[in-house]
Amino acid sequence: MKKHLRMAGWLLVAPLALANPGKLVILLDDSTEMPLASLQGATLLAGIHLDLGQALASELGKQASFRVLPRKRISSSLQNGDADLVCLYLPEWLPGPFRWSRPFLPNADLLVTRRDQPRPGSIAALAGQSIGTIHGFHYPELEARLGSNLVRDDAPNASSNLKKLEAGRTRHAAVNQLYLRYQQKLGQLPVALHPPLVLNSYRAGCALSRHSRISLPQLNRAIARLLHDDTVPRILAKYR
Secondary structure (H helix, E strand, O other): OOOEEEEOOEEEEOOHHHHOOOEEEEEEEOOOOOOOOEEEOOEEEEOHHHHHHHHHHHHOOOEEEEEEEOHHHHHHHHHOOOOOEEEEEOHHHOOOOOEEOOOOEEEEEEEEEEOOOOOOOOHHHHOOOEEEEEOOOOOHHHHHHHHHHOEEEEEOOHHHHHHHHHHOOOOEEEEEHHHHHHHHHHOOOOOOEOOOEEEEEEEEEEEEOOOOOOOHHHHHHHHHHHHHOOHHHHHHHOOO
């Protein structure tokens, strides 16, 4: 519950980012899976989000605190000051009046296809074909290139989309590179796939709430230190 402040006879609601000055409050999408996050209900147990959030908080002299929300509530919660930041996003995924950090974490959006089906040579070749996607996610490259010919088959998460591929309900699915490599490392891909079609390679960053006590220069300096001392590469290496 938000803390309340009384000023000049008015009862004001303090954003959580202001009410918890010793904590760095970090938002997390509840559809996130390993290697980005292992979730048990609303509790973050492991993954890149946990390691990175704790490292950032330490650099900023704070304690990391994670809030798990449905993806569609991330933007409004950040705008309201319910948290300081959300990481591993791109601005086009999260419209809003946020301050964006330097991009620093490499990833890519990929299109995977069952090996017993023809591999598309381009995004244009996917027009009119059902693609496994995640509910609430934006796929800018697919949307821009296919427009009304983009046929989404939404699922709660990437694992559900791989199960649809296995069952033959779809021939294609959009996944991120970190997730796919982690599944390959564990040997847990449920179906044989063609080499993926790269939709977009990028470096993700963090969106900082305008209510946060952390300034954008402070955040960027913390990220720079984590890159300089190889903390970020070491975190990623744990899951490759």
